[in-house]
Amino acid sequence: MKKLILVIDDELTTCVLLENFLKKEYDVVTVSSALEALKKLTEFIPDLIISDIQMPQMNGFKLLEEIRLIGFLKHTPVIMLSGKTESSERIRCYRTGAQDYISKPFNPEELREVIKKNLYPLNYCSSW
Template sequence: MKKKILVVDDEISICLLLDNFLSKNYEVVTINNGLDALIWLDSSIPDLIISDIQMSNMDGYEFLTKLRQRGFTKHTPCIMLSGKSESKERIKCYKLGAQDYLTKPFNPEELDELVKKNLYPIHYAIEW
């Protein structure tokens, strides 16, 4: 059974890009805003979440905060995407509970490594 990845981004092109890239190895669900993602999470639990920071309705910081306040998604790995590369943005995400932070435009190979690291942390380390 494929691992399930939730992608939350209000840019349709990013959702399509991530779905196209990740769906070869994973089941991918794309949702275009944080509010709808939280509603979807009421009935589904993904193995990994990839979320943009700059979104309308609810930004990625608020989404991540609400994600971590829920008992059943409190420990779900989350990779944050942003067009900003400043370290203060990364630090804020880490303090809110993100496992990783990737700057757009991103290298697909780096995304692949981050996804594997978060989905298979023990096995990934053994392969070294």
């Protein structure tokens, strides 16, 4: 059974790109807002979440805070995507509960490795 990844980004092109890139290895559900993501999270539990930070209505930081308040999602790995490269934004993500942070535009191979690292941490490090 494939692992399930929830992708949240208000840019349709990013959602389509990620879905096409990941769908061979994973089941992928994409949504275009944080509010839509919170609704979806009442329907299923993803194995990993990838979220943009800059979104209308509710940004990725607030979404991450909400996710961490949901008991059964408390330990779900979250990878944040952002067009900003400032260290302060990366630190804020980590302090809010994100496992990883990737700047846009991102290298798909780097994202693939970060996903593997978060979904299969023991297998990933045992390959060293």
